[in-house]
Amino acid sequence: MSQADNYQAGPAQGARIEPQGDDWVLVVERRLKHAPEKVWRAITDPEQLRQWAPFDADRNLAQTGAARLSTVGTPEPHVTETQIKRAQAPTLLELSWGDNDMRWQLDALDDGGTLLTLWHSIGRDYIAMGAAGWHICFDVLGRYLDDDPLGRLVGSDAMPHGWPRLHEEYSAQFEAMRNEDS
Template sequence: MSNREHYEPGMAFGATIQQDDEQWTLVLVRELAHAPAKVWTAITDPEHLRQWAPFDSDRNLATPGSVRLSTVGTPTPHVTETEVKRAEPPTLLEMSWGDADMRWELEPLQNGGTRLTLWHSIGRDYISMGAAGWHICFDVLDRLLTGKPIGRIVGPEAMKFGWPRLKAEYEGKFGPKPDA
């Protein structure tokens, strides 16, 4: 692992929230200097997911169908039966993760890179926590794609790598509680 001990996430950025009645969605956008096909492999292949994502998958996510996702970094194993609803390599992945719907969109950029957008339905009380967690995961993903992996940083371990500061910054943007 290269420079893991020196990793510190940057300031909170690239996240917005949407509300549709009682449903909240966290939207995260990150521009990566890597082609969509390379990013696609990183977000669908179980070996790649084990290096950056907050879950492990029992199969490749590149095709629709049932899949078991195991949350990483929890005190007790949490395995969810989930469903890949749509997979259109290398541009679109729609799936559930437990009760949460997720949509991953990969848009090619003029410079050969990819704009990665993740829509993640999430409880309002968890938006800032989720934004901070995904922020760190996307940083780790970017380093993996660049060939300088630092290893997955999730769960309690993220506390050592700036997660509390990021959570506070996202709370400043979104607020810690639902609007009354």
């Protein structure tokens, strides 16, 4: 039995949507017990990304310029030409992933940990799906950083670990947020 067999995602929390023109941006926050330098390596190093992220990278993302990201857990791999726009170790990473922009911010916490914030521009119809997916990816990232790895859980592999429930919970939360903004 693997570590992942016993893993179930907790309740939907730590995500919100922000209006951006006619669309929305998904914002996901997660507190991690590790220093920004360690988290930075986990979000930029291709070997570490393979442990938790929904994509593989053809190079280290810690430098600006072109890169290729390949989706994982999809029926057909989708390779995207990506542009790393800003890479300011260990606090800020901005990139385009296909038509979506992503911004990763790492803020040092007083307890030595990191507040990881991800802004991900994503189509309105997919924003709750994205939140559910990132929720599980960030759980896996936290366990990986704690040296208690679950192994990557993306695509269909995430389904038995609470993804459908998270999708429903985030859909309801985001609908309430949209109604508040109306």
